[in-house]
Structure formats: C-alpha cells, structure tokens
Amino acid sequence: MYPTLLINSLTLLTLTILLTPIILPFLFKNFKNTPQVTTRAVKTAFLISLAPTTAFIYSGVESVACHWEWKFIMNFKIPLSLKMDQYSMTFLPIALFVTWSILQFAMWYMASEPYVTKFFTYLLTFLVAMLLLTTANNMFLLFVGWEGVGIMSFLLIGWWQGRADANTAALQAVIYNRIGDIGLILSMAWLASTFNTWEIQQAVHPHQTPILPLMGLILAAAGKSAQFGLHPWLPAAMEGPTPVSALLHSSTMVVAGIFLLIRMHPLLATNQTALTACLCLGALSTLFAATCALTQNDIKKIIAFSTSSQLGLMMVTIGLNLPQLAFLHISTHAFFKAMLFLCSGSIIHNLNGEQDIRKMGGLQKMLPVTTSCLTIGNLALMGTPFLAGFYSKDLIIESLNTSYLNTWALLLTLMATAFTATYSIRMTILVQAGQTRIPPMVSMNENNPLITAPLTRLALGSITAGMIITSFITPTKTPPMTMPLITKTAAILMTILGIVLALELSNMTHTLTHPKPNPLMNFSSALGYFNPLVHRFFSKNLLEKGQNIALHLIDLSWLKKMGPEGLAELQVAASKAATSMHTGLIKAYLGSFALSILVMILMTH
Amino acid sequence: MNPYATSIMTFSLILGTTITISSNHWVLAWTGLEINTLAIIPLIAKSHHPRAVEAATKYFLTQAAASALVLFSSMTNAWVTGQWDITQMNHPTSCLLLTAAIAIKLGLVPFHFWFPEVLQGSPLMTALLLSTLMKFPPLTLLLLTSKSLDPALLTAMALASTALGGWMGLNQTQTRKILAFSSISHLGWIAIILVYSPKLALLTFYLYTIMTSAVFLALNKIKALNLSMIMTSWTKTPVLNATLMLVLLSLAGLPPLTGFMPKWLIIQELTKQEMTPAAMAIAMLSLLSLFFYLRLAYHSTITLPPNSSNHMKQWYTSKTPSTPTAVLASLSILLLPLSPMMHAIV
Numbered sequence: 001m002y003p004t005l006l007i008n009s010l011t012l013l014t015l016t017i018l019l020t021p022i023i024l025p026f027l028f029k030n031f032k033n034t035p036q037v038t039t040r041a042v043k044t045a046f047l048i049s050l051a052p053t054t055a056f057i058y059s060g061v062e063s064v065a066c067h068w069e070w071k072f073i074m075n076f077k078i079p080l081s082l083k084m085d086q087y088s089m090t091f092l093p094i095a096l097f098v099t100w101s102i103l104q105f106a107m108w109y110m111a112s113e114p115y116v117t118k119f120f121t122y123l124l125t126f127l128v129a130m131l132l133l134t135t136a137n138n139m140f141l142l143f144v145g146w147e148g149v150g151i152m153s154f155l156l157i158g159w160w161q162g163r164a165d166a167n168t169a170a171l172q173a174v175i176y177n178r179i180g181d182i183g184l185i186l187s188m189a190w191l192a193s194t195f196n197t198w199e200i201q202q203a204v205h206p207h208q209t210p211i212l213p214l215m216g217l218i219l220a221a222a223g224k225s226a227q228f229g230l231h232p233w234l235p236a237a238m239e240g241p242t243p244v245s246a247l248l249h250s251s252t253m254v255v256a257g258i259f260l261l262i263r264m265h266p267l268l269a270t271n272q273t274a275l276t277a278c279l280c281l282g283a284l285s286t287l288f289a290a291t292c293a294l295t296q297n298d299i300k301k302i303i304a305f306s307t308s309s310q311l312g313l314m315m316v317t318i319g320l321n322l323p324q325l326a327f328l329h330i331s332t333h334a335f336f337k338a339m340l341f342l343c344s345g346s347i348i349h350n351l352n353g354e355q356d357i358r359k360m361g362g363l364q365k366m367l368p369v370t371t372s373c374l375t376i377g378n379l380a381l382m383g384t385p386f387l388a389g390f391y392s393k394d395l396i397i398e399s400l401n402t403s404y405l406n407t408w409a410l411l412l413t414l415m416a417t418a419f420t421a422t423y424s425i426r427m428t429i430l431v432q433a434g435q436t437r438i439p440p441m442v443s444m445n446e447n448n449p450l451i452t453a454p455l456t457r458l459a460l461g462s463i464t465a466g467m468i469i470t471s472f473i474t475p476t477k478t479p480p481m482t483m484p485l486i487t488k489t490a491a492i493l494m495t496i497l498g499i500v501l502a503l504e505l506s507n508m509t510h511t512l513t514h515p516k517p518n519p520l521m522n523f524s525s526a527l528g529y530f531n532p533l534v535h536r537f538f539s540k541n542l543l544e545k546g547q548n549i550a551l552h553l554i555d556l557s558w559l560k561k562m563g564p565e566g567l568a569e570l571q572v573a574a575s576k577a578a579t580s581m582h583t584g585l586i587k588a589y590l591g592s593f594a595l596s597i598l599v600m601i602l603m604t605h
Numbered sequence: 606m607n608p609y610a611t612s613i614m615t616f617s618l619i620l621g622t623t624i625t626i627s628s629n630h631w632v633l634a635w636t637g638l639e640i641n642t643l644a645i646i647p648l649i650a651k652s653h654h655p656r657a658v659e660a661a662t663k664y665f666l667t668q669a670a671a672s673a674l675v676l677f678s679s680m681t682n683a684w685v686t687g688q689w690d691i692t693q694m695n696h697p698t699s700c701l702l703l704t705a706a707i708a709i710k711l712g713l714v715p716f717h718f719w720f721p722e723v724l725q726g727s728p729l730m731t732a733l734l735l736s737t738l739m740k741f742p743p744l745t746l747l748l749l750t751s752k753s754l755d756p757a758l759l760t761a762m763a764l765a766s767t768a769l770g771g772w773m774g775l776n777q778t779q780t781r782k783i784l785a786f787s788s789i790s791h792l793g794w795i796a797i798i799l800v801y802s803p804k805l806a807l808l809t810f811y812l813y814t815i816m817t818s819a820v821f822l823a824l825n826k827i828k829a830l831n832l833s834m835i836m837t838s839w840t841k842t843p844v845l846n847a848t849l850m851l852v853l854l855s856l857a858g859l860p861p862l863t864g865f866m867p868k869w870l871i872i873q874e875l876t877k878q879e880m881t882p883a884a885m886a887i888a889m890l891s892l893l894s895l896f897f898y899l900r901l902a903y904h905s906t907i908t909l910p911p912n913s914s915n916h917m918k919q920w921y922t923s924k925t926p927s928t929p930t931a932v933l934a935s936l937s938i939l940l941l942p943l944s945p946m947m948h949a950i951v
Contacts, residue, residue, distance in 0.1 A: 571775065571893065575772045575773070575775045576776070582718060584722060586663050590670065592715060592718065593667075593705075593709060593715075593716055596705070596715045597702070597705045600701055601698065601702075604697070604701060604755065604758070605698070
C-alpha cells in the first residue's frame with residue numbers, strides 16, 4: 001500500500017489544526033481565542049501528528065514531497081513544497097509535544113499577564129514558522145520560516161517592552177540573526193545562479209562544492225544557533241518570559257541553524273574545509289559556552305549557556321559528517337532542555353521572581369516535583385547512561401574519538417563535556433541541596449496541575465525519548481562498533497571527573513576562606529569579555545564611518561566645496577587678481593597696449 | 606555749459622559719426638574719428654573737477670594713439686595693395702593693426718584699461734554718449750572690414766572681454782564703473798560674432814544701445830552714482846526703480862526680456878559655425894556679469910534700507926516726465942516677441 005496520500009493528508013491536517021486559533025476569529029464572529037483554545041489546538045495537533053509519523057516509520061518510505069505552485073503573475077510561479085522525510089517527520093511530533101507542555105505551563109506562568117491571548121498567538125505563530133522551516137523542500141519556504149522565527153523571536157524577547165534590558169536584548173537578537181541571514185542569502189543567490197533552482201534535492205555538486213556558499217551556510221547557522229562570534233544574543237535572550245526561553249531558545253529556534261546544515265548536508269559533505277570549519281567552530285563554541293556557564297549566578301543564564309554549549313556539540317557532529325546524529329541530539333535535547341527551563345520557571349515564580357541561585361537552596365523539600373524533574377533534566381543533559389541524552393551524546397563522543405580529525409577539536413569537546421557536568425551539578429547543589437537561603441516570607445505551591453503535568457510529561461520524554469527514537473530510525477552511516485575501553489568510556493569518565501570537581505568545589509564553600517580575585521574566574525564570569533569588546537567597537541566604527549561619509553564627504557566636500565562655496569572662492573580670487581591689474585597709471589596702460597600689439601604681431605607671423 | 610559751446614559739440618559729434626559711417630576712403634574715416642574725439646573731450650571735462658580732467662586726458666591719449674594706428678594701418682595697406690578702399694583691407698598685418706586700433710577705440714581686452722576710468726570721471730549723460738554713440742563709428746569700420754579680419758584673434762579678445770568684464774564688475778560699487786564693465790562684456794559678445802554674421806553684431810549693438818541708454822537715463826533721474834544711492838532711491842521713484850530692475854535683468858540676458866535675443870541668436874550662430882566650445886565659454890562667462898546685474902537689481906528694488914517708517918513715501922518728488930526713458934525702457938523689456946522681425950530688418 002502506498003502511504004504517500006496518508007502521510008501527506010495527515011501532515012497537512014496537523015498544520016491546518018495549528019492554524020485554527022489564528023484563522024477562526026476571522027471566520028466566526030463569536031469565536032473567543034483564549035489560551036485554553038491555543039493549548040488544546042496544539043495538543044490535538046500533536047496527537048494527530050503521531051499518525052503520519054507512525055505511517056512513515058511503518059512503511060519505510062524515504063521521503064514524501066507535496067508540491068504546489070502558486071501562480072502569482074504570468075511567468076512568476078512561487079513553489080510551495082513540503083518535504084516529509086525522517087527529519088521533518090520526527091521533528092513534528094517532538095516539537096508539538098514540547099510546545100503543548102510549554103503552552104500548558106504558560107497558562108499558569110503568564111496568568112497575570114493582561115495580553116495573554118496575544119502572547120499565545122505569538123507563540124503559535126512562531127511554532128507555525130518553525131514547522132514551515134523544517135518541512136520546507138525549497139530555500140524559498142525555508143527562508144520564509146527562517147525570517148518568521150527571527151521576527152517572532154524579536155517580538156517575544158522584547159515582550160515586556162517597558163524594560164530597557166529586554167529591548168536591548170531583542171535588538172541584539174535581531175542584529176546577530178541578521179548577520180547570519182547575510183550568509184543565508186549569499187548561499188541562496190549562489191544556488192540560484194549555479195544550479196538555477198532553490199530546490200534542495202537539486203543542489204548536488206558533482207565534485208567539490210566551492211567554499212563560498214558553504215561559508216554562507218555556516219555563517220547562517222552560526223547566527224541562528226549562536227556559535228562563537230555570533231553568540232551574545234542567546235544569554236541576552238533570557239530577558240524574555242520563561243515559556244519563550246523554553247520554546248525558542250532551547251528546543252526549536254536555535255536548532256534552525258543546525259537544521260539548515262543538516263538539510264544541506266549533501267553539499268557540505270563534499271568539501272572537507274567546510275566540515276573542518278564546522279568542527280572547529282563547534283568545538284570552540286561548546287567549550288566557551290561551558291566555561292562561561294561555570295560562574296554564572298542566574299539560573300536562566302546557566303541553562304542558556306548550556307543550550308549554547310549543546311548547539312556547539314551539534315555543530316561538531318555536523319563537522320564529523322554525521323547529520324543524522326546531530327538531528328538525534330536535536331530531538332533528545334529538546335525534551336530535557338525545555339524541561340529545565342520549565343523547572344526554572346516554576347522555581348522563579350514560586351520565589352517571587354528570584355533568579356539568583358545564591359539566593360536559593362534546599363528547595364528539594366519545598367518543591368519536590370520541580371526539583372526532581374530538574375535533577376532528571378540535568379542528568380539527561382550530562383549524558384547519564386540510558387537517559388535520553390545518553391543515546392545522542394555518547395554516540396557523538398564515541399564517533400569523535402574514533403574519527404580521523406583535528407585533535408584540538410577533540411580535546412575541547414571532551415573538556416566541554418566535563419564542564420557540562422560541573423555546572424549542572426553546581427546548579428543542582430546550589431538550588432536544591434543544603435541549607436536554604438531564600439527570604440523567609442515566601443509561600444511555595446506547586447500543586448497546580450498546570451505545572452506538574454507538563455513537567456512530568458517532559459520528564460517521561462527525557463527518560464524514554466532516546467530509546468524510542470533510536471529504535472525506530474535506521475542509521476544511514478555505520479556507527480563505530482569496536483573501540484578500546486578507554487575510548488568507549490571517555491564520555492562517562494569526563495562526566496564523572498566533572499561531577500567530582502563540582503562536589504569538591506562546593507565543599508570548599510564550607511571552609512569560609514575569602515575568595516581571592518582570580519583571572520580565570522573573571523574571564524568566565526565576564527563571558528570572555530566578548531560583549532564589551534565587540535559591541536562597542538563595531539557600532540562606533542559604523543557610526544563614525546557614516547558620519548564621515550554623509551557629513552564630511554558628501555555634504556561638506558561635494559555639495560559645499562565642489563559646488564557653491566568653492567566656486568565663489570575661485571571667482572573672488574580671480575576678481576581680486578584682475579582688480580590689482582588696473583593700477584590707474586596711463587603709462588602702464590599705454591605700455592600694455594604696445595606690448596599687446598607687439599605680441600599679436602609676433603604670434604601671427 | 607554755454608549753449609553755443611554745447612550745440613557746437615553736439616553738432617560736431619553728429620558730424621563726426623556721420624562722416625565715418627558713410628565714408629569709403631580711409632582718410633575720411635579717420636577724419637570722422639578725430640572729430641568725434643575732439644568734440645567729446647570738453648564734454649567729459651565739463652565740470653573741471655580733477656577727476657574729470659584726468660579722465661579727459663586719458664581719453665585723449667588713448668584715442669589719439671588709436672586713431673594714429675588706424676591711419677597707419679590704412680597707410681600700410683595702401684602701400685601694399687595700392688588702394689584706400691575700406692572694404693578691401695587685404696593685407697594681414699594691416700588687418701591686425703586695424704583690429705588692435707579699433708579694439709583700443711571700443712574698449713576690448715587687452716586694450717580696455719582706459720574705459721572704466723574715463724567713464725567714472727565723466728557725468729552720467731556723457732558716459733552714456735561714450736558707451737553708445739562713440740562706439741558706433743569704430744564698430745562700423747569693423748563691420749566694413751569684417752571679412753578680412755582674423756577670427757581667432759577676435760574670439761580670443763571677445764572671450765577675454767566677457768571674462769574680465771565679469772570679474773572686474775564683481776568688485777565695483779560705483780555705478781558708472783559697473784556699466785563700463787558691462788559695456789566691455791557686451792562688446793565681447795559683439796566681437797565674437799562679427800566675423801560670422803556682421804548683421805547679428807549690428808543687431809546686438811543696437812539692442813545693447815537701447816538697454817544701456819535706458820539704464821543710464823534711469824540712473825541720471827535718481828542721480829545714483831553708487832550702490833548706496835540706488836538703495837535709497839525707491840522712496841523717490843518707486844516705479845522707476847522697479848523698471849530699472851527689469852532693464853538690468855534684460856542687460857543680463859534673461860528671457861523673456863529683450864536682452865535674451867542677441868545672446869540666443871549669437872549662440873545659435875556660433876554653434877552653426879562649429880564653435881560650440883566658444884559658445885559655451887562665452888555663455889558661462891556671462892554668468893559673472895549676471896551676478897552684479899542682480900546685485901544692482903536687488904539694491905534698486907528688493908532690499909529696504911533702514912529708513913524710518915514715516916519716510917517710506919515722500920510727498921514731494923520732482924515728477925518731470927521723461928519720454929526717452931519710458932520709451933527706451935519699454936523697448937528693452939518687451940522686444941523679444943518681435944525677434945523675427947528684428948532679425949530680418951537689421
């Protein structure tokens with residue numbers, strides 16, 4: 001039986017159900033769009049999306065493409081083409097599951113928000129754009145989705161517009177994303193001019209792909225997925241509400257860059273330079289982010305840097321020429337990262353807005369469900385055997401260790417694995433364990449099912465998702481089967497090293513010695529001094545250049561000096577010179593007459 | 606001045622001009638030029654003011670030298686070709702000397718130095734005569750010999766005249782000197798087209814005469830010898846000032862006033878003769894004189910001097926009507942639509 005029609009129709013049904021909260025108010029006058037409606041729509045869409053995914057897995061089909069052409073004017077047809085292959089079919093239910101949980105949580109978290117319906121509509125629009133990006137079969141739709149998630153990210157980060165920090169963070173996000181967009185548009189232009197198409201399947205180069213479009217794609221991914229150099233927007237994006245951080249900046253939007261590289265993988269695979277660039281960029285990003293996370297005191301910032309570090313790890317996997325493994329890490333990472341953010345949201349709201357982990361502690365007894373889920377999430381993040389993160393992360397480290405690649409990248413990634421464990425354990429200990437440091441008059445309450453249901457659901461996902469996904473997806477590249485024992489256990493050993501380090505350091509806090517100012521600690525907590533150096537330099541240069549060109553060059557020089565004022569000066573000079581000739585002495589005049597006549601005669605003969 | 610003396614001078618001027626323009630023989634032409642020179646000297650030095658006497662002296666010296674040069678050039682031509690006919694000026698050196706001599710008489714660069722000072726020293730009416738009537742006989746001689754003249758020399762002198770008239774006029778506040786340099790500029794326009802179309806040169810000269818006479822007569826009415834006097838004359842003769850502005854803009858060559866006609870036709874003729882760079886140059890150099898015409902027009906009409914408000918309109922003005930001023934001003938403003946007829950008549 002051909003499952004094409006089934007998969008096609010059910011996926012389109014899922015997408016249409018998602019759009020109902022936005023479209024129905026225009027069709028029916030008395031349709032009230034409330035958060036409950038939106039959450040229910042996403043839940044329905046999730047349940048329905050399981051059907052095409054199951055059909056897809058069961059039938060073993062490679063990919064199904066659904067192609068419309070929107071005939072705009074005479075010769076200009078806009079192709080709308082959706083591709084349902086293993087990536088988009090796996091991503092669809094996962095994204096919908098995570099979004100459903102986040103929306104349910106947001107019903108509690110944003111309950112006191114006056115414009116809560118608009119908030120949910122924004123989240124829904126973002127989700128639609130993201131799904132458009134993942135199911136796009138051509139660069140046109142991908143670009144539409146890309147820009148869509150960028151805009152929604154801007155609107156959602158700056159949700160609390162009255163807060164100056166939020167506006168600055170939103171602006172940072174837009175500018176850094178835009179720099180990445182330059183790379184994407186460059187690649188799109190190159191694709192259009194070389195292959196005469198924007199279809200991704202047709203973009204296959206017989207020999208080595210030139211480096212230019214690949215650098216464009218890597219730049220786009222670096223911008224969207226916060227690799228080193230274009231990373232500051234991700235920690236700054238924590239200014240947005242926690243549901244936004246959970247949805248956009250952990251599970252879905254930030255993986256768009258990596259997803260782009262996964263889609264364009266056939267182009268990338270032919271060029272070893274591009275792969276090495278991905279590898280080194282990813283290794284640098286992961287270590288830098290992990291180092292910065294070590295000394296952060298804001299719980300959301302720790303999780304943001306953790307996201308950044310995991311994105312670097314995904315980039316490393318792309319650099320290893322293993323796109324499927326990167327996608328696996330995307331899928332498993334979505335679960336536990338969203339859960340970590342939701343836990344932090346629950347903690348923050350219960351502590352009346354306290355985000356500093358130095359002011360938390362001993363929450364295990366007060367918020368049992370939340371902190372248990374926090375622990376599960378952290379363990380999954382560290383790659384504890386047989387939780388979700390293990391299936392992807394351990395495979396990545398094993399492939400890293402058994403590949404012929406840059407040693408420096410390998411070392412950085414291993415160090416980052418250790419640091420991951422360190423900051424996760426630090427966060428866990430400071431938030432949950434020990435004596436509590438919260439202000440006394442705080443009443444905590446997590447009895448609301450709107451909190452516990454999403455958290456437990458995501459916890460279930462964090463535990464089982466790895467196993468489920470790997471059971472049903474056939475790997476396209478052979479995983480490494482045999483390796484020395486030390487290589488096999490490298491990941492777990494680094495993690496244990498990190499845990500031991502964290503426990504040892506937290507023991508030191510009991511000894512009450514005054515901490516000395518330490519350059520490494522300063523480097524880490526100042527986020528590598530990147531922000532003050534780069535932000536000031538570039539904006540100042542740009543503004544200065546603008547002033548020079550617009551004011552000095554154009555206004556003063558061309559429009560004043562070259563035009564009226566310069567001309568007037570010349571005439572004044574000529575006038576003065578001529579006046580000084582007219583002395584009034586008749587002898588001089590008559591003499592000049594004689595001289596002129598002489599010159600005239602001599603010149604003509 | 607004594608009425609007998611005035612009538613003798615005037616009659617001599619008319620006689621001298623008539624003799625020159627109707628002569629066939631070089632000596633007769635020279636005679637007319639000399640009579641003109643001698644007749645106007647007393648008119649310049651009428652007021653016996655040192656500056657007027659100096660102006661008269663400068664005028665006499667330069668004009669005498671010029672007349673001698675005219676005679677010399679005609680003599681060398683007669684020596685070589687054996688005839689004294691004005692239109693048969695065939696010898697090139699004679700032509701060159703004649704061109705130089707007439708340039709001194711007219712006031713073309715580089716022989717123009719005497720002109721502003723003479724004009725500054727003479728009364729306004731005599732200045733009018735010097736600018737218009739006294740240019741007519743030398744111009745006639747050039748017109749009669751135009752086919753033997755050197756075009757390159759004339760073009761060079763014309764461009765230099767327009768340029769120098771423009772640059773020097775920018776730096777003046779005395780109206781007579783300004784009008785002297787405007788005269789030098791216009792002579793440049795006349796000289797550049799002389800070889801290619803003598804009729805057009807004559808037309809330019811006629812229109813220039815009309816416009817300059819209108820300006821001089823208007824300035825004579827308000828006794829304006831410098832810019833500040835023009836500025837404060839609007840209370841006494843408001844309409845005349847407004848008309849003066851239009852006549853000055855006509856001198857500058859702005860359409861739709863009369864002064865546009867000669868410039869337009871000259872540029873057209875020059876372009877037909879493949880002398881486009883020269884046409885462009887002379888047109889651009891006229892922009893310099895436009896500036897000081899505009900300054901004069903601005904001062905006569907547009908700015909208000911710091912009079913107190915009860916001096917705004919005087920109750921007593923000398924309202925002697927002056928027909929020539931009116932007629933000449935009207936002609937210099939409104940003659941452009943008649944350009945086909947003018948072009949055909951001349």
